Amino acid sequence: MADATDTTDTPSGRDYRDTVFLPETPFPMRGGLPQKEPLILEQWGDLYGTLRAERQAQKAPLYVLHDGPPYANGDIHIGHALNKTLKDFVVRSRFLLGYDVDYVPGWDCHGLPIEWKIEEQFRAKGRRKDEVSKDEFRAACREYAGKYIDLQRDQFKRLGITGDFANRYATMDFTSEAAIIAEFHKFKNSGQLYRGSKPVMWSPVERTALADAEIEYHDHVSPTIWVKFPVTGVSDDHPDDLLAFRTSTPSIVIWTTTPWTIPANRAISYGPEIAYGLYEVTAMEEGLEFAPWAKPGDRLIVADKLAEEVFKAAKIAAWTRIYDINPSGLECAHPLAALDSGYGFSVPLLAGDHVTDDAGTGFVHTAPGHGADDFEVWKAHGHHEVPDTVDPDGAYYPTVPLFAGLKVLETEGKKTGKFGPANGAVMDKLIEAGNLLARGRLEHSYPHSWRSKAPVIFRNTPQWFIRMDEPLKSGDTLREMALTAIDDTAFHPAAGKNRIRSMVEGRPDWLVSRQRAWGTPLAMFIDKQTGQPLHDPEVDARIVKAVAEHGADIWFTAPDSDFLGAHDPARYEKVEDILDVWFDAGSTHAFVLDPRLPEHGYTGDRPAHWPADLYLEGSDQHRGWFQSSLLEGCGTRGRAPFKAVLTHGFTLDEKGEKQSKSKGNTTDPLTVIKESGADILRLWVSLVDYSEDQRIGKQILQTTVDAYRKLRNTVRYLLGALADFDEAERLPLEQMPPLEKFILHRLWELDAHVRQAYVEYRFQDVVRPVLEFCSNDLSALYFDIRKDSLYCDRPDSLRRRAARTVMDAVFMRLTAWLAPLTPFTMEEAWTTRFPDAGTNCARVIPETPAEWENAAEAKRWKDVQWVLLTVNEALEASRREKTIGSTLDAEVAILTDQSVLDLFESEQEAADVFRSSSAKLILWDADDAKALDVWDSLPAISFEPIAKAMSDQARLMVKVLPITDRPKCARSWRRVPDVGSDPAYPDLSARDADAVRYWDQTRS
Template sequence: MCADTTATPDYRPTVFLPETEFPMRAGLPQREPDWLARWERIGIYDRLREKGRVEGRTPFVLHDGPPYANGHLHIGHALNKVLKDFIVRSQQMLGKDARYVPGWDCHGLPIEWKIEEQYRAKGLNKDDVDVVAFRQECRKFAEGWIDIQREEFKRLGVTGNWADPYLTMDYHAEAVIADEFMTFLMNGSLYQGSKPVMWSPVEKTALAEAEVEYHDHTSHQVWVKFRIHTAADATFTRTPTDVVIWTTTPWTIPQNRAICFGPDISYGLYEIIGRPEDSPATIGHRVILADKLAEAAFTQAKLAGPDFTRRLCDVSAADLAALVCAHPFRAIEGGNGEWDYDVPLLPGDHVTDDAGTGFVHTAPSHGDDDYQIGLKFGLPMTYNVEPDGSYRTNLPLFGGQHIILPDGKEGPANVSVIKALAGTATLFAKAKLRHSYPHSWRSKAPVIYRNTPQWFVSIDRTLDDGKGQYGDTIRARALTSIDKLVDWTPQTGRNRLFSMIEARPDWVLSRQRAWGVPLTCFVKKGAQPTDPDFLLKNAEVNARIKAAFEADGADVWYVAGFKEKVLAGIVDPAAYEQVFDVLDVWFDSGSTHAFVLRDRADGTEDGIADLYLEGTDQHRGWFHSSMLQACGTKGRAPYRGVLTHGFTLDEKGMKMSKSLGNTVAPEQVIGEYGADILRLWVAQSDYTIDLRIGKEILKGVADSYRRLRNTMRFMLGNLAGFTDAERVDPKDMPELERWVLHRLAELDAEVRSGYAAYDFQNLFQKLFAFCTTDLSAIYFDIRKDAFYCDAPSSLRRRSARTVLDLIFHRLTTWLAPILVFTAEDVWLSRFGDEGESVHLQDMPETPAAWLNYALAVKWDRIRAVRRVVTGALEVQRTAKVIGASLEAAPVVHVDADTAAMLSDTDFAELCITSGITVTTDAAPADAFTLPEVAGVAVVFRAAEGAKCERCWQILPDVGTHAHPATCARCDAAL
């Protein structure tokens, strides 16, 4: 049989199909570590710093809020560090010298607690161990976790000076922290006071407000009668009369020293005229209550209603001020006279008639309002509660009993006090109350207010330090900074911190622990805290302390003979006592501006950061302590901007908990999807509120990632072999390319403003829409034919590849701060090792001349008409009339203006059909329309002619050219 010499040639080798080794499957979990190793090998971070130096770039410093060196990272850590990395990388690529020094908080109770646990497990007592040896154990523990966390942070793709981070336990850091503390010593804001502070009986230390969190707790509540024994008006003493108080802390009753009333509250005198059989009330006795709260109080005492009580008369503020009561335990058996003192009634602005009785039992040693009243009226302080939360052993009746047990559970003290009140017939009523109560955020155990000598920084004392540009007190400087010097993202952060600092008390600096920077000060033996020479203030002593810490760390404070060494030749060491409390760790982290921003070569000239970025809890934490600390030593806030993010929740909006099994660990996400997917989740989320994460959410993120990757792969495939020789000047390009350039120019402005405003969610949405709609669904879809089938020399193909190159450079750099690994993969897939890294690039400048709003309006209309055509063809495809759009040559009915607009375009090319007819004739009734696109109707017609075996268009001229079964365009290309 003879060979068929008329067979159509195989034109597939003549088609310019995409060429790329960029894989569709990313394999991120396996491949990302190789990029990390490569970045470390070529020293990207150091090269960027050198680039910034050589080019004289403006520095941008995001100062890292130090995570605590204790435990593996959780998803909140990942959110925080990834957001920081978005900002650092984007600022660098926008032309800044974006420095990022990661750091760690190393001192403090959690680490100390862990070492104590290890000692207890071995049957050892921490107090029997040399303090320096104990501190060294803490240091080693922190070092171990720093190494672990550093690798976990790096695995997220976070760039920074990982080789030289800052640590609060570095010798220089400890020296600076001590020096900053001594600034407060010298400027007069430091004082020792005996006042109630939040105290953790479990941890046996004072807590700052930032170390306290609130949880639901069931408390005892009691209504207690205080018998009036002195009054200006005999009405209140002729018949037994009681002032009734209400409290949810019965254990504070033994410390009562006064009762407060509200001067503007309406009070009444009530008589008990009857009682139920089971009531201990005495008929004829009288009580004073706030009128608004009387019914509720009588209900608790089972005395509600006209059969049991009646109101006799008003009780004025003047009447109340003249009353003196007896303590409920006055003359109690076994009391040894402990409570045989008078209890005055005092006016207090803090008293309300919202709950209780309108009277506030006042124990100056156990509440801030109570303490302030005590200061105002000279009430004595009590010292009945020990550091472990127990009453002093020699307190009558209750000695040694715990309020809070060492395991955090309630001790017997409350019940014992209530029983004693019942025994003295002063218990008016009792109940239980479920309410929000302060707990230690470390031990999770309830805390108490306890009077104890502590070291404070006054935030309202006038500072004569020459730094009063923004106010003369720490509070004034802080409030001015918040209002005038700091940009807030979101703005609500300003209001939150302002209200906190506006109302906060003095700062408690001291902690009764071992692992931390000591309060480097000396007090004169025998002197009182109020004496002017109580604190040793000597610049030479301070310099010696700082130098010793710089050389050997803060441990030297605990070495025998240190006091004598630093005081020798200046003052008599025997005349002074050394303070061994340690600083609140918030003072450590609040001081980082000094030893990181001010002292490091990669810090800032003025010691002020461009941005602090942490979670919303840091309004009461690091933002707060940094503000107070810097306002005391620098005179202003240490930051120009503050960004806060929300917390991470599970998919149902529940708080993550190991017990609920709903936690999502970063390593789990990275192991399954890769770090870029975790980073993309951050970019797609609104970080200003709480963020949800879980399996279904991550599946959606991964789908978005695949669509982006498709876009990048298409570009790479169709840029194979592109050189500058092909490049076309924009003015010579077809309109479609010029429209894409217009979109690039629009996006460039939006990307830059989005990164500048830290608006990653909106920025990414615009980039994603551009990739999936403008590019994949329109431009790439239309230009595939030109890429594959046009001759290499054709203007259309050269223009399209030029535009692809321009898109490539912008899209990879725009996405690089977010998808650090994928952008690198894309970059190296095109340029290989010669490309070094996308992260060494800047976002390219985009000519404003590319903007063409008139063209954009025109193409908006063209795209709308195209959408109607596409919809009409989809109907035919669904009905299996056609398989591909190239089998169609529809008739498009439009108005005259639209027809004129379409006349200078190859509309069939734009609609990916083999032919198209545009007419202004009236459309038939059955024509396809879309309600949202007015004035356009489409009638389907099949394309006429034969199928070109090279480009697959169906055209009348196929088969009439030199190359068999080709159209004119393909024949020419061949």
Template structure:
């Protein structure tokens, strides 16, 4: 509403109280955000928040990212969610601390240094280990500095000058100390069993270090002849096995069958021109699979016949010969009779109904023969750490399962060719299937029996911390169910299932960059001997002290063993272990050197929140739970919050090859970090999130609409002072209704922040700002703000706008950290001013007025009908503005009519006048189907247009000030 100059009236524009603000419509975030970052650092916002006294601590413990590359969009999602949690809890009255951290040890960094070496033609093994480790340390330090600045650019608050870093000397000392608790409490043991092994990286891997990709594999159907007893009715027949790992055939020690599977004896009666079977050959197969097997062997249905039933008792006690037995040049390697027995894991859903056993390369087979006490008879050591066969293995020595880059090696072909040569193959082919790969080198892995160090998850702990169980598994499962709240709840189910079924934890890695397994073994002792491991408190203390002073590199110094053992035991009696710890043990131990040991940690060493991606159910959530269960007796967290993965706009996984990656840096350059943060808030992070150009455009549009709301507030509050403030009880109904909505929203926002529901918080605030405020309240009250002067309505409106300002800025500050700072400083400039230094205001409960809200819900419904009726007239060019109308509104319901008559309904509808009637509605009246009982007959307003407020009223021109209505003339002092 602003004045229009005519020939007969003065220009009243300067008499209006129009909005006054320098707050720009265009945000210019990419250029302006860095200045706010500098300002926050200059005034020390994070440190000043720590100085606030009497607050309950709230600690989100940071799951450490890896210090080996620029941030990707998943990092931005992760850190922004964390930042919203930290900031919102701070502004709700907590002492909300955040210590960012970095994972620095392990294969990813070591792999990068090795790549550098390979490019230079340098041999890693020729470099002294301490020198190599120092290069790894330097590499990690460089990326920490880069990532720190990239995280800060997104607006992440925290103790950036003093983060936690797993390669700090104190951290390395504590990690070793935590490992030695496993040593002392009896959970640590050395065992030899099949583990996931990366031939490319020459180390064992944990499940969390493995990802699954499609892989094409060789597949073979191999014949084992029934050899014993010679007089058995099945002697001479062949048991057929199927495998997708032909390279394991040289390590075969047995074949197993299912006790409840129906088997048959099948005889070949005819053959095609080219095949590996002969007429008269007899084969033992599961009945459900026989037809498929013969099809693979290229036999037609009329070229074989079932000649007899085979029961489990028929199979019991048989002995088989390996297909390579007796082969010329085999040197008797495979001549021993192969064991043949029933096993519970055999099925007849695929393959042949028989399973070939190489217990060195399969966990189920290993466990079967371990429980039988037969491991010594079936374990082989044919595959070396680089995935090559031992040099003296007949036929296959020096062959590799994988080549140096992780592609197919020559071992599978060599094995298949030899099986063909000796007549041991029935059929062969290829299969595409999901196969485990190292997530670092991206190369396939194998299962390989190798001595490793394990933490026994079912070993009884006698440590006085048995409130939640006596084993790691028991404590972890009870923690999941009794001590932790899960967001979303599905996270509980996933981790519980993993812990319930997991094997013992493989702690050792055969690498150089990490915290070593700080233990010693007695020379000549067996792993099962009681004195195999040196368990000595003083030795442990010496190790911890040395690490605290000089870091874990001292473990590799000449003479270190003698220094720590001297005077306690004879150093010559012990071997020093040089494997390094699984990097997940490092990050799983962070609760000890961050939460427990730091001043900004927690009194009990337990975090309020761990928050990471869903992959961390098998990663950080998992390792932290296992580690703390062994050393603290319970989980190190009270809440676990999980987010999904980031996908492109079509829901596809991002990859450089597809060209669909979204890089945080590029989004910030184009839109600003607040748009990236708003994308996070708009998404349901508990599921996978999509991001792309169109989605970001939509996010930017939502931001602009919100920015307009804040700009209106700033402009309308430019001249507000405390003398204008009106008590809530004295305000008009419309203002009291806004306060009611504010009180409702306050509960929604704070409950949402407490439950980490940022999408719910954003949607509630955004809908309120755009629908309740911009499209309704602001639209109605512009007239009073601009034209009324110091009336109760105008003062009440400004009072409400001030209350809105303080709540909207603080509610939104955890999400739009830069924009809300800009809004705040526009109104409250000052050297030390910052929205991030204030709390969300307390909102009085007595603002809640359900009866008033119900009444105004009816008013708004009726207003919808009037507004829609006027839009028809506007579209038909009958009117240009709603102030040209004075509609007649027919209301059937007496209560609704009464409600409308008790409010300034013309002002609510932004018309110059309105007539309310309970008379029956004429047929030509406008109606909205969804609003029953309200209809509108259009009438034009009568009178002249006020040259100041533009309302068309009969009294215009009859007052002291020319061309004005009575209200405007009074405002002008006449």
């Protein structure tokens, strides 16, 4: 069927264009999404409220997705867009599957990034932070976060995100802060909380302790030094060593990448299983540009395995190993003792399992105030005093000999975040003392704050911790409960389980205190006599109630007596540290999933659904929100607050590089929405494998636009073909032609696939098969074959009715299947056809009858498509040779096996499939001379021998024969024998004459 506009060779001279039933639809080819999507958003109104009301009226099963809170401090970026769109896929697909979906968007509001912004604002006004009251400062932080909650909420809505925005949560809401404090009190009262003084990751730039989840590692070049610790004493079990030491003083050699920690040294650790030796230097390297610090006669103790490496660094050319050394019981002088009596203490040798001979010297310089292993080995050997060397600003305390006030890390000015003069000063003093053996530089992975990007240091400070390995009432430790909960959780992808499990297995106690202003306080009192937290339910209840009414600010402004009641305020210390923001976020399940309790300030009736069905965030949250939620849930309720965890990767640029504003390689989701529409961005999300890192950029988005056009054109064609379709036209399955039965089978097949893919969060496995169905089964096969029937058959013909019945089934499912992924376009399509049927978003996937399954037709049409591919090659060759104009100018003849002939019910069906005017089907039989004579008698205008084979190795040859002895139907352009058979319509085929007569009669 052509476009029926050519009236050449029409005896009647009539223009039949008006009689052709061409598709008609107001649904335009161009999407115009940036203009249409805001209008659709207005039409939806409170879409989420509408959907929930419908599902609750239907008593649908409840499904809960708990929102991991984004940080409220700027416009959304592409990571936000990916994350929130994936969540929206979950929400909308669960509505589509018939659930009542609970999804409350939330925001994380406390923490340093906002605090820094407010500090900058006050500095711009000439006010330092310490000149601003905590009340005023926190109010400014709250206002700042509130502004960005509103901004991001509107941007998420424009992206098409549906959720309970009217009841959104925020960690800074008064009721949220009250609930967080109530959760903290559970840890306090169960004995899981303790105050300990030990080294923690400390950010001098941010002036606070950091947890493991707040640390990221970057390459960094550190100075390395080999330092001599002169041996000063031995125990009674070293008689041989004692004799040697009287004649010369050997030194134990340590190696470190943190010279600034040498003033904090209190011991040297060694490995009990490591072989050590006493070595004497006999010669130095010659021709050096500088004088080395070692000299012949020096005696050095190092691990045998590392001796050569140490001597190479010290430019020692020759040495002699004197004998084995057992470091147990040795004592050394501090390497700076000769310069200041403040370092006149003895440095003992301590056995430690953490010491290896893989690198360094086999000895570990031990500064218990600046390293976790150092601290543990120091304590394990009965030492309790841990020296404080570096203050919160990253400078040596005034009491530190030789180095008082020097900065380890700069915290102000242009050099903020850079290492200060401390390293250099310590090395200079070691040289002066004669105890620097060698130095160098090393590029290695170094911890940095994920917020400030500045290096951090280990620093001994009193902090509050939650125990990981203390047995609770159940008998299990928090670590054991968390590991059990991980095993009980479904992970998507499955590899996430091993990742978070390994992190929980090796993590230290949970550091929950921070020394900042903007956050939820550790709202508790400490008994000054015992040093223990106050356990009084009435005090806790007063604190929670006051915070629910006035916000956490009340903790800092109200007098202690307001909370303590009958307790004497003079006896108690108020803790003003704030909670780790991960504790805030990890507690959100307590006030979003559990019933919102009246004592926390909540009103209304909201049922509990705990734990959540799903948590969904980026893969970095295995060490962040997933883990803090896991520990918080296990510590207060004995299990994780989620049944399943889904993680996605990070979004990179088109080259696979990390996106950065400084590089200029970012993709702004708001710009994409403005230029192309939210559905384009959503389609991109659906097409990528979110479990891995994804790429995005102009070229990738253009590919997405191309895929969208194919999808839109498919829906547009269906809308046009279905104009005025009604139930009276519907045809039952038993009257369907084979091609329609095949398409219905494909719908049955896809329906099961799509449902399961949505259940398993495999959105790529929804959109790609559906797009392939649209492109291959519909556009390239079904629409093309049935175009002639749709345009030219009588409206009441069985074949046309069958086609429109099947197209209706396709439309009903496509608009449902794709509604979660491209909701704006599917809404536009649905309301174009059914303007009074309500929103497409409220639908569930139509039930697909089991009787549509038809494996036989599926097999048949797979083979037919193989034949069609071969025929199309021949037709294209003939068009290139200009032996035919269109395929309707041709008759297709095929010589083939019986198995191929059996694929077609008739030669007319074959012609319909080939889109030719007629077809000849000839059996390939070497014993049938007549059949071969027929084939040979056909003119070889285009002869295409094809060696391809189906599963049964069928043979196939094709000839394309131009039709020159039949007139062209003026309406359908087919060249068939019955053109002119109806005297009333001498230029039409019998089929077309009947259709035009019907058309004329209905309009007369």
